[in-house]
Amino acid sequence: MFKSFDELATKGSLVVIILSILSIFVSGIFFGITYFVMEEVEDAFLLTDCDIADNVYVDNCQELWALSIYPFLALRELLIWISFFFIFAMVLGMLVLGYKAGKSSLLMGLLVVFIIVLTYGALEISNIYRSMLEIDAFRVMMVEFTAYNGIMFNFPWFVFIVGFMSIMLSLVNYQRSKVNSPAEDLDY
Numbered sequence: 677m678f679k680s681f682d683e684l685a686t687k688g689s690l691v692v693i694i695l696s697i698l699s700i701f702v703s704g705i706f707f708g709i710t711y712f713v714m715e716e717v718e719d720a721f722l723l724t725d726c727d728i729a730d731n732v733y734v735d736n737c738q739e740l741w742a743l744s745i746y747p748f749l750a751l752r753e754l755l756i757w758i759s760f761f762f763i764f765a766m767v768l769g770m771l772v773l774g775y776k777a778g779k780s781s782l783l784m785g786l787l788v789v790f791i792i793v794l795t796y797g798a799l800e801i802s803n804i805y806r807s808m809l810e811i812d813a814f815r816v817m818m819v820e821f822t823a824y825n826g827i828m829f830n831f832p833w834f835v836f837i838v839g840f841m842s843i844m845l846s847l848v849n850y851q852r853s854k855v856n857s858p859a860e861d862l863d864y
Contacts, residue, residue, distance in 0.1 A: 774842025778849025791839035
């Protein structure tokens with residue numbers, strides 16, 4: 677029985693799941709702020725123009741910035757996709773945790789308690805996010821992240837459904853027959 681706890685401690689799966697939930701929250705906010713700053717910088721560069729004399733390659737600042745700064749600022753669209761990575765990492769991590777928890781009934785019970793705690797934590801994170809959206813500047817920053825906003829508004833349901841799938845995966849792993857076991861072990 678205690679061997680299961682030792683295996684769980686060495687893997688650190690619970691810590692990874694908790695960090696991935698927090699990283700979903702923090703990374704979305706960080707990427708939203710970064711996206712907003714990059715958009716404002718591009719708008720400021722678009723409003724500024726100057727002539728560059730005696731240059732073979734460019735005639736004005738807009739041509740220079742089109743070669744140097746604008747391609748970098750166009751990468752801000754990738755921030756939306758990178759924020760999806762953290763969501764996918766949490767889903768994958770919870771499913772792997774569920775599969776590993778299926779090795780013993782004790783770990784399955786611990787997983788159920790863990791999912792309940794995570795769902796409550798997700799409720800708190802969702803409430804914090806909703807209160808942050810009451811600030812107009814923050815709401816403007818997060819407009820481009822529509823899928824992230826949808827997940828954060830329904831974050832407790834999201835965590836619960838993924839956790840429920842994790843519990844079902846642990847049940848499947850717990851009930852499966854051992855493939856490499858002798859044939860007499862499979863006689864019911």
